[in-house]
Amino acid sequence: MKRKIAAIFAADIAGYSRLVAEDEEETLRRLEAYREVVDDFIARAGGRIFNTAGDAVMAEFPSAVEAVRCAIDIQESLRTRNMAYPPSRQMSYRIGITIGDVVERDGDLLGDGVNIAARLEGLADVGGICISRAVHEQVANKLSVQFADMGPREVKNIPTPVHAYRVAMRREDGTYATEKAAPSGATRARIWRQTAAVVVFALIGGAVALSLNLSGAGSQRHDADAAKAASEALARLSAAPASPTPTTSPPAGPTAAQPGTPQQLAQPTPAPSSSSIAVEKFAPEAVPFVSERTRIALARDYVPAQAHKAFATTINGVSAYVTGQPTEEAAKSAALEQCQQRAETSNGPRKCELYAIDDSVVYPHSKPPLPPLPWVRHDPATERAFSAAEMPLVHDAGRAKLEANYGSGRRSKAVALGPGGQFFFSSGGDLVDDVVRRNLEACGAQAGTACMIVALDDAFVVPVPTVMKATGFFHAASHPAIAAEARDEVVRRLAASPSGWNAVAVGTAGHPGFGLNGDREETAIGGALADCSTQDTDCRVIAIGPFTVEPN
Template sequence: MKRKIAAIFAADIAGYSRLVAEDEEQTLRRLASYREVIDDFIARAGGRIFNTAGDAVLAEFPSAVDAVRCAIDIQESLRTRNMAYPPSRQMSFRIGITIGDVVERNGDLLGDGVNIAARLEGLAEVGGICVSRAVHEQVANKLSVQFADIGAQEVKNIPTPVHAYMVAMRREDGSYATPQVKKAASKVAAAPVWMWPLVVAIVSVTAIGVSGFLYNTKLKQTASAAATPAVTPSATPAASVATPGPSPTQMAKAPMVPQNAGAAMAPMPAPSPSAAPMAGKFAADSVPFINERVRSFLAGDYSAAGDYKAFALNVGGFTGSALNQPNEEAARNMAIEQCQKRADAAQSPRRCELYVVGNTIVYAHGKPPMPPQPYFRHDAMTERVFVSKDFPMVREPQKVRLENMFVPAAKSRSVALGPGGQYFMVLGASSAEDAARRSLESCGAIAGVACLVVAIDDNFVVPVPTLFRITGFFNAATNASIVADARGEVVRKLGDAMGWNAVAVGTAGRPGLGLKAADEKAAVTSALADCAKRDSDCHVIALGPFTVGPIN
């Protein structure tokens, strides 16, 4: 036996026994699939699995940084896979990580380090990560990760309290979920029994205030939805779910389905507020993010209903409505609760907001920025089969998500991409045009600028370079690499040119163009040759709608 210091990683499935009891064969198949993902991430991060038992995994890493980075990648990837299942069938892991002195025996590791990692895993939230103070100290200044200090925690079979931190898991909108403390902090010595009600009251009030501030009322809405289920007015027709998302029982008696139940967003910055809130008299044809069936409901049943009524939505396309309520407040609350309940059931990170109360628009944001029509074009020279690994400007976990969700989804489907790497996909729409519009609306609302439709159904509908690394969106009118007096000419010549188009510049910023080429290489060659006529040391800066650089 030998001793060593190692970062210990412990993971297991939340609610595994229930999942097995409900459907043993499916659970075991999915466990094997999920374990492949976990094992692959651990191996790539330099870790080693030293023990497994049922749904549990124990691994060691050479550093805390590697262990935490690996844990985050695993949780993001598994969250993507879980989106394909209803909440009751999702398979989510808890992960605990510590640094400790362990004993190695026949490849297995033993000691307090292993025990503490297992206890930290028990403290973690479903789909979350809990780490010891030693790990927090190692990682805090090395990874772009936020933590919540949950203090000293008493855990089973460990004689002294363990000071723990929750990793604030990143939501899909780029914000961070605030972890909830699962257990009380360590014992308060010699506290009189009569003091405990007061202590609990103070802690509860503080927690409620902080949570309310951080979640901006979302928890309150979720709690009220759970306590008082939304009631659909009897005059409103029932609807069924046609796209992946919440189970049909969750949607029973709903006046409309969350039409983007299969839609998804990549990690992205917070939405940029519109210049001015929407206001004025309600018109169904101007409501963003919704499909045509919901629009028909709004134009028909909603518009015809008397007060009191309200309609709520979120950027992801989830909706809620209330008709014929006793007062305005009841209509507002019901619409918000119904929308938020649907969004939460599908794990949408977006908060629902009131769009219209009565017949007056009260939405706090303007119309989402949109590109000019047509939103996409079919071009035989540039269109090619969609391949997730080639999707531009997103990280590997998001490419995995596209492979798991977009590729197998029902038509019509669309992915819109923002200049900051934001993306939004709409699945199972009534038409390609409807899918494109809705993906652009949601992506634009999140990015704060117009997005670009990159894929429709099985194909990329814009030229996606493979010879260069894509670095962003190309705008010739403002591109600083091109000398100012030449930008207008570049804009004019690019125009609506079909095929592959490339732009090159030299040291003086004089541009060269390769237009309407049959393939990427031909466009590049032509652009470099054109640039060489008027400048030196030319290099390609743009291909199609993207700025590009050399592949590292």
């Protein structure tokens, strides 16, 4: 391991899950194009990408100035590209940048610097940039842009507040957006009184709610006393002077201009934000990637153990946990080290990440996307022996890997496939359902979208076309070749035909034709073309089973 100081850049697409849900294929195509822009700007600025997951990008720069300049270039370039799309379909990054002490391990970076950059990214506006105070000090006099002081912010899993600044991005007319001015003294006083009144009314409501859950004279007296005290506090508040003198000044920028934020209560220490309070509690049954056996061990050994403890894992389920450590830092280091040692001997991804510290989930990524149940449908009409050479969407190198490792693998085993040709497989599992879940989770984490199980043990469990070439996943509700008014019918007809070979064809006007419940791929293709030709011209097959297709 090697320690160093670096400028850390974290970027993530705002609303990515919604964009994928609305039109998966178009979103993935645009993501690939936008990533080429991002990667090119990072390389030209002397940066190095050290981690990607789905739509996220993490990079390091030797200079904070180059990191911020690169971020501005990326946002302005993508803003221009987004002008070609309606607001609901625009794809915009949030970017966070900090300077921190990080640990380099096998090309990856770990440490608080990485975590803080990810949290700053979450504070950024859509299409915006958020930087730490350390970065601001480095770049304030070197770049011709404006900055808005957001003040200290409580962020998840970072023990001390992070002082953040927002970079003012350029408007369409070439000017730069400026932040709202801090409220005047009279306005702050009114905000303070209104916010405190809300707090008092919440106390009154809390006393009333508490009485619903407690019984006996003692609790009733407690409720009456609480309500009385709250009423007296409200009366004192109403009589308070119009301009209370704050013990600390609220920070400049939009935070101070928005009523009800903790800074406007003029407290010496800001109250925790909702993001710092809503910490996910560790639950073994919800841990992704790992086997059911590991979940049982976590419930038996990890959950009841006292602090300090930590649990780390890779997306292919290599994991380690430690308990009874002298400090939290010792627990984190030991869990990562043990996990990394095990990962080095595995065939899958070797990047270990902390999933939990003590009883709190600290995993920096969202849960991997999963398809709707059931995850596997057995249909004798379409199932056939697995062949790596016939694996859809996958490149030749991937097929060679499957040929060398999957075919000879021990049951239970499965292959999960993503719409862009990403795939993940494992063998030697104890439970079929467990193997299916873990492969879908690992594939989903890599692809950034839901994958499907295409092979289970030694058989394809979905219709895999061979007469035509699979090019992606078929989503009838959003496919552009189908007339908009006909998409619901396509969805309904396919849902009513869950077995056999199904094919969909369209003509120049987008009218669909169906070949459903066929006993062979050729039968479904012929039926779809014949049905389409009765209502449209120049018909072509666009889908077979779960795949979009084109001629071989």
